[in-house]
Structure formats: structure tokens, C-alpha cells
Amino acid sequence: MRRRGTVGGRTYEFPTLVELMARATPLRSGDVLAGCAAESAAERVAAQTVLADLPLATFLDEQVVGYDEDDVTRLVLDTHDPVAFAPVASLTVGEFRDRLLAWAAAGDETSISGLAPGLTPEMVAATSKLMRNADLVAVGRRARVVTGLRSTLGLAGRLASRLQPNHPTDDPLGVTASIVDGLLQGCGDAVIGINPATDSPARTLALLQLVDEVIGRYGIPTQSCVLAHVTTTLRALEAGAPVDLVFQSVAGTQPANRGFGVTLDLLTEARAGALALGRGTVGSNVTYFETGQGSALSADAHRGIGGRPVDQQTLEARAYGVARHFDPLIVNTVVGFIGPEYLYDGKQVLRAGLEDHFCGKLLGLPMGVDVCYTNHAEVDEDDMDSLMLLLGAAGCTFLIAVPGMDDVMLHYQSLAFSDVLTTRSVLGLRPAPEFEAWLARMDLLDDAGRVRELSADAPAARALLAAASA
Amino acid sequence: MSSALDAPLPPGDDPWAVLRAATRARVALGRAGDALPTARELEFRAAHAAARDAVHQPLDADRLRPTLGDFLEVHSAAPDRATYLQRPDLGRQLAEGTSLPRADTDLAVVVADGLSPRAVHEHAAGLVTALVERLPGWSVAPLVLAHQARVALGDAVGEALGARAVVVLIGERPGLSSADSLGVYLTWDPRPGRADSERNCVSNVRPPHGLSYAQAADTVAALLGAARELGASGVVLKDEGPALPTG
Numbered sequence: 001m002r003r004r005g006t007v008g009g010r011t012y013e014f015p016t017l018v019e020l021m022a023r024a025t026p027l028r029s030g031d032v033l034a035g036c037a038a039e040s041a042a043e044r045v046a047a048q049t050v051l052a053d054l055p056l057a058t059f060l061d062e063q064v065v066g067y068d069e070d071d072v073t074r075l076v077l078d079t080h081d082p083v084a085f086a087p088v089a090s091l092t093v094g095e096f097r098d099r100l101l102a103w104a105a106a107g108d109e110t111s112i113s114g115l116a117p118g119l120t121p122e123m124v125a126a127t128s129k130l131m132r133n134a135d136l137v138a139v140g141r142r143a144r145v146v147t148g149l150r151s152t153l154g155l156a157g158r159l160a161s162r163l164q165p166n167h168p169t170d171d172p173l174g175v176t177a178s179i180v181d182g183l184l185q186g187c188g189d190a191v192i193g194i195n196p197a198t199d200s201p202a203r204t205l206a207l208l209q210l211v212d213e214v215i216g217r218y219g220i221p222t223q224s225c226v227l228a229h230v231t232t233t234l235r236a237l238e239a240g241a242p243v244d245l246v247f248q249s250v251a252g253t254q255p256a257n258r259g260f261g262v263t264l265d266l267l268t269e270a271r272a273g274a275l276a277l278g279r280g281t282v283g284s285n286v287t288y289f290e291t292g293q294g295s296a297l298s299a300d301a302h303r304g305i306g307g308r309p310v311d312q313q314t315l316e317a318r319a320y321g322v323a324r325h326f327d328p329l330i331v332n333t334v335v336g337f338i339g340p341e342y343l344y345d346g347k348q349v350l351r352a353g354l355e356d357h358f359c360g361k362l363l364g365l366p367m368g369v370d371v372c373y374t375n376h377a378e379v380d381e382d383d384m385d386s387l388m389l390l391l392g393a394a395g396c397t398f399l400i401a402v403p404g405m406d407d408v409m410l411h412y413q414s415l416a417f418s419d420v421l422t423t424r425s426v427l428g429l430r431p432a433p434e435f436e437a438w439l440a441r442m443d444l445l446d447d448a449g450r451v452r453e454l455s456a457d458a459p460a461a462r463a464l465l466a467a468a469s470a
Numbered sequence: 471m472s473s474a475l476d477a478p479l480p481p482g483d484d485p486w487a488v489l490r491a492a493t494r495a496r497v498a499l500g501r502a503g504d505a506l507p508t509a510r511e512l513e514f515r516a517a518h519a520a521a522r523d524a525v526h527q528p529l530d531a532d533r534l535r536p537t538l539g540d541f542l543e544v545h546s547a548a549p550d551r552a553t554y555l556q557r558p559d560l561g562r563q564l565a566e567g568t569s570l571p572r573a574d575t576d577l578a579v580v581v582a583d584g585l586s587p588r589a590v591h592e593h594a595a596g597l598v599t600a601l602v603e604r605l606p607g608w609s610v611a612p613l614v615l616a617h618q619a620r621v622a623l624g625d626a627v628g629e630a631l632g633a634r635a636v637v638v639l640i641g642e643r644p645g646l647s648s649a650d651s652l653g654v655y656l657t658w659d660p661r662p663g664r665a666d667s668e669r670n671c672v673s674n675v676r677p678p679h680g681l682s683y684a685q686a687a688d689t690v691a692a693l694l695g696a697a698r699e700l701g702a703s704g705v706v707l708k709d710e711g712p713a714l715p716t717g
Binding site for chain 1: 479480503524558647
């Protein structure tokens with residue numbers, strides 16, 4: 001349906017919902033590359049003005065990506081919960097933004113969190129396009145999503161971390177050294193998660209056994225994950241591997257997911273396999289998904305109704321529509337990984353990280369972020385610091401951390417273990433409760449609950465160093 | 471738990487050395503409060519600065535002429551570095567009005583800045599020499615130096631020159647520990663629209679840390695021979711061709 005908006009005396013026309021959503025999106029390089037970005041600042045505001053007056057319920061009748069062509073659209077609409085939607089069913093997108101901000105200011109987590117099954121990715125994406133960074137933080141921190149397997153994640157006042165001990169050749173001792181380094185700095189409560197250098201079933205099995213042994217030996221209340229393709233994890237399950245979490249990268253369109261080699265049936269099968277192992281102690285969330293703005297465009301799988309290019313932030317929110325179907329323990333966007341052709345500079349990465357966290361949380365996901373960048377983007381450590389602290393303020397479920405900010409396998413920069421400590425201490429946040437208790441048992445915390453600066457002959461350091469010298 | 475905590479310390483003066491010896495990852499850095507100590511922070515910045523400078527240093531044709539010999543120069547449709555980084559599509563097209571003389575040769579060689587002009591400055595001449603030495607029976611078009619170029623720009627260059635195959639030597643995305651790595655991409659029957667799956671790649675040419683010029687040239691020459699026999703490059707060639715060195 002054709003819609004018009006006027007700004008500065010000029011009228012702009014938006015032929016379909018696809019253009020309206022794209023033109024309303026804050027500037028980012030990926031939308032320029034796709035050819036769907038607003039052509040001027042005024043056109044962007046005109047689109048936002050039209051979007052603000054659009055009834056939220058429009059998204060139930062009018063699609064961005066077609067129902068018949070795309071299984072993500074079908075999954076979202078077929079599982080939509082009208083009862084959960086009822087409290088906001090009569091609002092426009094602009095009124096919905098105002099309502100969310102009012103609930104957030106009043107600390108009304110119940111009203112915000114209860115909406116999730118009634119919201120679609122497009123509704124949430126549209127709302128985020130009207131929000132400033134501070135709005136995304138204020139509402140994001142009041143969307144409560146609690147999950148668990150052997151640690152409990154998402155509780156108020158907590159910030160967990162994924163310990164990412166990657167190694168260029170998956171060398172067991174090298175991986176163990178990075179695990180020990182992270183544990184000694186209070187990281188790893190969300191997951192100890194390894195990106196394997198090669199996607200081989202034997203390698204995956206060996207890494208799963210390695211982390212399982214470390215977790216068992218020291219009684220660490222956390223879970224492991226080897227971020228292999230879901231079909232590799234299925235084979236590991238068949239081989240009797242200790243699989244805590246089934247991992248998969250997912251995207252917001254059926255062709256993009258096909259490009260990843262995944263179908264909804266495959267994910268259902270793998271989740272059932274992990275669930276059957278019964279490895280949880282405090283919960284039974286057994287999946288882990290990664291996403292990132294630009295993934296559909298990079299696979300040339302970013303088109304919607306009539307072959308029109310869909311903006312990358314709307315497609316990212318649709319990826320969350322896939323993830324939430326599988327009751328994940330954790331989900332994260334890898335926000336600066338994909339490169340400057342999708343998110344050019346620190347400003348764009350910062351905004352995208354906050355949007356992704358907000359949209360994920362509103363849709364009911366335990367949302368974390370890999371705060372990261374590549375060397376050819378206009379981004380540096382200061383940009384990462386700003387994003388990690390804002391995410392801490394936004395109640396982000398977890399952050400990813402690597403030794404010294406340098407992932408020596410994937411060749412990009414993420415946060416250092418110490419950055420997680422900084423975010424926790426600046427904002428008064430604590431690790432997951434079971435993990436915090438373990439840190440205390442290991443004598444890794446001082447009297448104020450801070451992770452100690454260790455000497456090598458401290459008992460915990462001795463014990464963990466022994467693992468790395470085995 | 472108490473038994474684990476009673477573990478003996480690893481031998482040696484510095485027990486943390488156990489961690490450092492096990493991986494190239496930046497482990498056991500110590501802390502200043504909840505942050506990195508100054509010296510470790512500055513080490514990281516130095517590595518990032520080298521990578522940033524490698525991306526943004528302009529490709530210097532005058533510097534290359536003494537070692538690379540004569541070459542033709544072309545520019546992609548990306549007018550500057552900022553555009554190049556945001557518009558990979560423009561980096562794959564020749565600038566409007568570009569003309570190249572038709573050579574009708576077996577091979578065209580394109581030296582492209584890619585994401586690390588520094589890699590080109592340091593390694594292109596050595597690799598081109600080593601490669602041409604290994605192809606005595608091949609007619610080779612005049613060398614082309616390409617500015618603000620992506621790999622696929624070689625398709626347009628190869629087609630314009632009338633070459634049966636194109637080899638693109640291109641600066642790879644700099645990592646923190648490798649700002650000067652050169653990649654080599656081979657495409658049989660080059661023309662715009664070729665898919666990445668129709669190319670073969672040899673990456674990490676970066677002596678003395680990565681592949682040597684001789685190692686890389688041996689592999690590329692073998693691939694070229696196989697591609698000529700098969701009349702194709704890419705996945706098909708990889709499957710049927712000789713085992714390729716890794717890394």
C-alpha cells in the first residue's frame with residue numbers, strides 16, 4: 001500500500017512496507033550497498049513520521065517478506081499469540097514506543113516482558129527505528145528474559161560472559177590455556193564456547209570432551225559449546241559426545257538460512273537430541289544462536305515482497321523470530337564482525353548493537369552481544385568501550401570475551417576478559433549466581449566480591465595452571 | 471575440590487609462562503585494577519595501528535616500478551578509500567572510460583591493493599618474478615596494477631586484455647599479527663559475473679612468517695596447468711587437481 005509523508009515542504013512516497021521500513025532506518029552502509037537506504041536525511045524522517053502513525057497491527061496483515069515464499073514469515077505469523085498482543089493491539093508504532101518508555105520509566109518489567117509472544121520481528125524493528133540510543137537502553141533493561149542450563153542467566157543486576165578460547169589449530173593445550181586465563185578473570189558463566197578452526201566431527205568431539213573435562217574437574221557451573229555447524233553437532237550427538245548446547249548461525253530469510261545449510265526441521269531435531277541428554281541442573285535451555293546485521297545481504301538473500309531489498313536491521317530482527325522458536329539459553333549478535341560494507345564506523349556499530357539487544361529482548365530472547373570489530377572498519381577500542389558500557393546499562397545478558405581482545409583464530413578484535421570486569425564494576429553488576437558462588441569457593445573473589453588480581457601461587461591459580469600444564 | 475586446589479605449581483621461575491607457551495593468544499597479561507596494564511595496552515595499540523596503516527596507506531606505483539618493471543595502471547569505480555571500504559560492488563568494476571590494449575595471451579597478471587597496499591609493496595614483485603619463472607610456455611599480457619580493487623576486478627581486466635586466465639595478487643585483510651599478507655586468486659576464462667566458487671585461492675603469502683614466494687608460485691603454476699587441461703578453475707579444479715598445501 002502506497003504511503004506518503006511530508007518533511008520540509010517536500011512529500012515523499014513509499015510504495016510498500018518494504019521501502020517504508022528501509023527508508024526509516026538510521027543510516028548504515030549495508031542499506032546503501034543494498035540500494036534501499038533513504039536518499040536524504042529528510043526522506044528518512046519522512047519515513048519515520050509515516051511509520052509512527054502506522055497501526056502496529058498492520059504487520060499482521062501486510063508482509064515485508066512474503067508468507068508463501070518464506071518459512072521465516074510463516075513461522076512468525078503462524079505462532080503469533082493474539083492474547084499477548086492484546087494490550088498493545090490498538091496502538092500505532094509511535095504510540096507503542098511511548099508506551100514502552102512509560103512502562104520502562106515505571107520499572108514495569110511484567111508489562112514489557114509479557115508482550116513477547118504477541119510481537120513480530122517487524123513490529124519490534126519498526127519501533128526501534130523511532131528510538132534513540134537511550135530509548136533502546138531504557139526499554140531493553142526492563143525486558144526480563146531468564147534462562148538456564150547449569151547457570152542461570154538474565155537475572156536483574158547480573159552480567160554473564162562467554163569465554164571464547166579459540167586457537168588457530170584447535171590445539172588442546174592452547175585452548176585450555178585461554179580457558180584458564182578467562183576463568184581466573186571471572187569469565188565463562190554464560191558458556192565456554194569455541195569456534196573450531198575446521199568443521200570436522202572428530203575435532204568437535206575432541207573439543208567437547210576437553211571442555212567437559214575441565215568443567216567436571218573443577219565443578220564449574222557453566223556449559224560448553226563448540227560452534228560447529230548443526231549437522232556436525234548432530235553427528236557428535238550420535239557419537240555420544242557431551243553436548244550441552246546446539247549451536248547454529250541463523251538469519252532472517254529462508255534463502256539466507258539455506259545458505260547457512262540449515263532448515264527449521266534440522267534445528268528441531270538437534271534441539272531434541274541435546275534435550276534428551278538431560279545435562280541441565282537449573283534449567284533446560286539447550287540451544288545457542290548467533291546472528292548479525294548484513295548476513296542476509298552478504299548471501300544475496302535479502303529480498304522481500306516484489307524482489308525489493310529489505311533493510312538489514314529488519315532482517316536481523318526476523319532472525320530472532322527464528323531463534324526464539326527453539327527456547328535458546330543464549331543468543332548473540334556479532335555486531336562488528338561482518339565489516340565496514342555493512343556497518344561502517346563506530347557510530348553505526350554502536351547503534352546496531354543497541355538495536356539488536358533491544359529487538360532480541362522484546363522478542364523474548366536471552367540476548368548477548370559480541371562487541372567486536374575488524375581492522376578495515378572505522379572502529380577502535382574506544383567505540384567498543386562505549387558499546388560495552390551501554391550494553392551493561394541496557395541489561396545485556398552476556399558479553400563475549402577473548403584473551404587480550406585478540407581472537408587469534410578468527411582474526412578480529414572482541415572484548416578482553418578484563419573488559420567484562422570493568423563493565424561489572426562500573427555498573428555494579430555481578431556474574432551469574434551459581435558461577436559467582438563457584439568463584440567464591442575457588443577463592444577467586446576478594447571480600448568485596450571483586451575478582452582478585454591473582455598471584456601464581458594462589459590456590460585457584462595453582463589448580464587451574466595445573467590443567468594447562470597437563 | 472580441595473584436592474584440585476592443592477595442585478603443585480608448574481616448574482620454572484614464572485608459572486604464568488605455562489599459559490604463554492601454550493598459545494599465541496594474549497593470555498596472562500595481568501591487570502591494573504579491572505583493566506589491562508599500560509604496557510599490554512600499548513602493545514595491543516601498536517598491533518592495531520600497524521593493521522590500520524596497512525589498510526589506509528595508498529598504493530604507491532612509483533615505489534613499485536623499480537622492482538615490478540613496466541605495468542599498466544587501472545582504477546576501480548571506487549574513487550577513494552572510504553567508498554572502496556563501503557562499496558565492494560564498485561571495487562569489482564573498472565572506472566568509467568578505462569581502456570586496455572587487447573593482448574590475446576594465455577595469462578594476465580593483476581597486482582591489486584585490496585585491503586593491504588603494504589602487502590603489495592612488500593611481496594608483489596617477489597611473487598610475480600617467481601611465478602613468471604615457472605610459466606615458460608605461457609604468453610603473458612602486460613602486467614596491470616589496480617587501485618581500490620577487489621578480487622573480481624581481475625575478471626574485467628582479464629576479459630579486456632583477452633587473456634585465457636587471470637591471476638590476481640591482492641593485499642589481504644590485515645590481522646593484528648599479519649598486516650602484510652598477500653593472497654593469490656586464479657580464474658580461468660575471466661569475465662564479469664564469475665562466482666567466487668569459480669576461483670582458486672592461495673593465501674597468506676608473507677615470507678618469512680607465511681608462505682614463501684617459491685611455495686606460492688609452485689602452487690599457482692600447478693593450478694594454472696590443471697586449469698588449462700580442464701578448461702575451468704574453482705571448486706571443480708580443487709576436487710580433481712593435485713593436493714594443495716594448506717595455510
